[in-house]
Amino acid sequence: MNDNDRSIVGFTMVGHAMVHTYELSIPILMTIWLLEFGTTEAVLGIAVAIGYGLFGVGALPGGILVDKYGSRALISACLAGMGVSFLLLSIADGILSISLALAVWGIAASVYHPAGLTLISNGVTEHGRAFGYHGMAGNVGIALGPLVTALLLLAFDWRFVAGVLAVPALIAAIVGVFISFDETAAVGTGGGREFTSKGRSIADVVGDTRRLFTIAFLTVFVVVALNGLYYRGMLTFLPDLLGGFLETAIGDVEPGVFDPESPLAEAFDLAQYLYAGLLMVGIGGQYVGGRLVDSIEPDRGLVIMLSVLTVIALVFAPVASAGLWQLVLMSVALGFSLFAMQPLTQATIAKYSPPKARGISFGYTYLAIFGIGALGAAIVGTVLTHAPSVSYVFVVLAVFAATGGLLATTLSRRRPPTPRADPAD
Template identity: 70%
Template sequence: MVGHAMVHTYELSIPILMTIWLLEFSTTTAVLGAVVALGYGLFGIGALPGGLLVDRFGSRVLISACLAGMGLSFLALSLAPNIVGVAVALSLWGATASVYHPAGLTLISNGVEERGRGFAYHGMAGNVGIAGGPLLTAVLLLAFDWRIVSIILAVPALIAAIVGLTITFDPTAAVELTDGERERRPPSSPGEFISETRRLFTIGFLLVFVIVSFNGLYYRGVLTFLPDLLGDFLTAAIGDVQPGIFDPDSPLAEEFDLAQYLYAGLLLVGIGGQYLGGRLTDLIEPERGLIIMLTSLTIIGLLFVPAAGTGLWGLLGISFILGFALFAMQPLTQATIARYSMPESRGLSFGYTYLAIFGIGALGAAVVGTVLTYGSASLVFIVLAGCAVSGALFAIALVTRE
C-alpha cells in the first residue's frame, strides 16, 4: 500500500508541474504531451520485463528498487536545464516505476486470501497518492520553485525504499501451488519466454489485454491535461478568483491555481471509487463489473463538456462523478486479470496487462495533447468516450464468449 501510494504520488504530480513547464520552457502542448508520453510509455513498457523479474526475484526487492529509482529520478528532474532534460528525467522515472504494479499486484493476487478487499485497500492507498501527489505539489509550489519541489518530493520514496528492505512476508499465502508449480522457473531464454507467453494468452486473456488497453488510453488521456481543462472551465464558470483571495501583486496570487485543487479533489473522490470497485469484485464477476463501469465512463465522456458548461455546480458534479467512476475500474480490472491468468506466472500476466494500461495507454497523453492543439475540449471527450465504448464492447465479448 505504501509503494502504491508513492508510485501515484509521482505519477500525478507530473500534470501539475506541466502547467509550469509549458511557460518556463516555451513549448506547446503537443511537444510537452509527447515528452510526458515518453515517460508514461516507459512506465507501461517496463511492466513486462518487470513482471519477469518479479517471478524470478519476488516482490519485496522489486518494490524497494522501484522506490529508490523514482526518488533518484525526481532528483534528476530538479536539475533539468531544458525540455530535453525533463524528458530524460521522466524516462528514468517511467522505467523504474514500471516494476511496481507487477510486483504489488502479484503479491496481492497470491498472498491475500480476500482478494477483492485487498485490491480495494491497495487501490485506496494508490488514490491517497493520486490525490495527495498533485495536492502536495500544488501547495509546495505556493512557497517554492518547482525545482525545490522536485527535491522535496524525492525524499519520501528514498526513505520508503530503505524501510522496504527490512520487511519480510509470505508471497504465496493465498494460493496452493503444486510441487511442479513451485519449482517452475520464469523464462530465461527467448524461446521459453515465447512459450510462456503462448501459454498465458488464451482467448480470455487476450480480450482482457484489449480491454485494459482502451481503459489505459482513457485514463492517461483524461488525467494528463485535466488541470488545464479544468482551469478553462472554471474561468468560464466563475471568472478569475485569484484577486479575491490574495493581494493581486503577491507571489501567492501568481502561483495560486484553483483548478489544481479541483483536480486534487476529483482524485480524492477516487478513493471511494476504489473501495466500491474492490467490493464489487466480491459480489459479481469482475468482467461484468467492467461492462458497467466502461459504459458509465462512455456516458461521462459525452456529458462532461455540456455539464461543465452549465456552471460551477455542474462542473463540480461531473468532475467528481468522473473521479469516482475512473478509479472504480481499477480493482475490477486487477481482479479480472487475476481471474484469467495463472498463479505461477502472475508477474508476467500483470507485466503484459500493465504494458497495455500504461504503455499503450500513454498514447492517450499524446492524442489528447494533439487534439487540444488543433481541436477543442469537446472533441477530446468524444475521443475518450470512443475509447470507453470500445472497451465495453470487448468486455461484453469476454462475458458472452462460449
C-alpha cells in the same frame, strides 16, 4: 497479522503510495512547464508519454526480474530510481531534460506493481487484508500527491518542489534495504528464498504467453488498453482543461485569503485543487467497484462502467461550461467512475487467466494499461494543439471507452471459464 505480515504490508503501502504520488504530480507540474518553456500541448504530451509509456512497458520484464532477484531488491531500486528522477527534474532546463528525467521515473516505477503484488502474495498470510490496505495506500497517493504538489507550489518554485518530492522515496529506499521480513513466508519455503537462481527462461515465458493468449484474454488485453488510453488521455491534461472550464464558468478566480499582489495569489490555481478533489473522489469509486465485483460478473461490470465513461466524455464539455456547480458535478462523476473501473479490470484479468500464469497475465495487462495507455497523453496533446475546440478531445476519449465497452460485451456473453480464478491471487 503477524510481525512479518505487518512489515511487508507497511513496506508495500509506502511503495504503492509513492508510485502514484509521483505519477499524478506530473500533470500538476505540466501546467507550469507549458508556460515556462513556451511549448505546445503536443510536444509536452509526447515528452510525458515517454515516461508513462516506460512505466507500462517495463512491467513485463519487471515481473521476470522479480523471480530472479526478489521483491525487496526491486522495490528498493524502484524507490531510489523515482527519487533520483525527481532530483533530475529539479535541475531540468528544457523539454529534453524533462523527457529524460521522466524516462528514468518510468523505468524505475515500472517494476513496482509486479514486485509489490508478488511480495504480498508470497510473503503475507492474510492476503485479503493486505491487498485491501495496499490498494488504499495507492489511492492515498493518487489523491494526496497532486494536492501536496499544488500546496507546495503556492510557496515554492517548481524546481524546489520537485527536489522536496524526491526525499520521501530516497528515505523509503534506504529503509527497504534494512527492514526485516521473509519474502516467502506465506508459501511455506521456510527461512526465506534465495533469489540467485536463473529464474524463468525465455522458453518458459513464451510457453506461458501462448497458453495465456486465448481469444478471451486477447479481448481483455485490448479492452484494458483502451481503458488505459482513456485514463491517461483524460488525466494528463485535465488540470489545464479544468482551468479553461473554470474561466468559462466563473471567470478569473481571486483567492480572497491572499493579498492580490502577493506571490501566493499569483501561484494559486483553483483548477489544481479541483483536480486533486476529483482524484480523492476516486477512493469511493474504488470501494464501489470492489463491491460490484462481489455482486456481478466483472466483465458485465466493465460494460456498465465503460458505458458510463462514454457518456461522461460526451457530455463533459457542454455541461462543465454551464457553471461552477455543473463543473464540480461532472468532475465528481468522472473521478468516481474512472477509478471504479480498477477493481473490475483486475477481477476480469484474473477471470480470464489461469492461476499458474497470473503473474505474467498482470505483467502483460499492466503493459497494456500503462504502456499502450501512455499514447493517450500524446494523442490528447496533439488534438488539443490542432483541433478547433477542446470538445474534440472528449469525443476521442468517448471513442476509446465506447470501443472498449463493445468488446467487453462480447466477453460478458461468453460462457465463464471453469473454475473461476480468484482475483486476489
